[in-house]
Amino acid sequence: MRAVVQRVVSASVSVEEKIEGQIGKGLLVYLGVEEGDELKDVIYLAEKICNLRIFEDENEKMNRSLLDEQGSILAISQFTLLGDCRKGRRPSFSRAGKPEEANELYAKFVEICGELGASVETGVFQAHMLVSSVNDGPVTIMIDSNKAF
Numbered sequence: 001m002r003a004v005v006q007r008v009v010s011a012s013v014s015v016e017e018k019i020e021g022q023i024g025k026g027l028l029v030y031l032g033v034e035e036g037d038e039l040k041d042v043i044y045l046a047e048k049i050c051n052l053r054i055f056e057d058e059n060e061k062m063n064r065s066l067l068d069e070q071g072s073i074l075a076i077s078q079f080t081l082l083g084d085c086r087k088g089r090r091p092s093f094s095r096a097g098k099p100e101e102a103n104e105l106y107a108k109f110v111e112i113c114g115e116l117g118a119s120v121e122t123g124v125f126q127a128h129m130l131v132s133s134v135n136d137g138p139v140t141i142m143i144d145s146n147k148a149f
Helices: 040-053 099-116
Strands: 002-015 018-023 026-032 062-063 072-077 119-122 130-144
Touching: 002 040, 002 072, 018 072, 018 119, 026 040, 026 130, 040 099, 040 130, 072 099, 099 119
Parallel strands: 026 072, 072 119
Antiparallel strands: 002 018, 002 026, 002 130
16 A cells, blocks of 8 residues: 655635535545555554644654644545556556455545544545645655565
């Protein structure tokens, strides 16, 4: 399971000109589910993201987490994070999880983040979405549950 995490001042997602999810200060999380991912991958990413110390403290050091800041998460399912561009010019998405399984794990990620204390908004699984954000910093972190990077 793979995530791209952006610290934001605000973010929103819309489908067919209707806002589906919107947050203020917090994290915009693009989440890609890989074939073979399990609940342990979901738990790892949810706990890592909610507790990742990427918000500044009073000394301007990245020392506070989303939970410390009482921020929100906008979670967007994005299978393209699993795109393999090593061969040719068209990415291969053969490592991306099957839609039914991916949706189940994506929903579990949202649920666990909520249980950890985060307020979570979402996009619409498998929909064409327009995502807007104001990146704060900018701060962008990539996390892989298999620790591939």
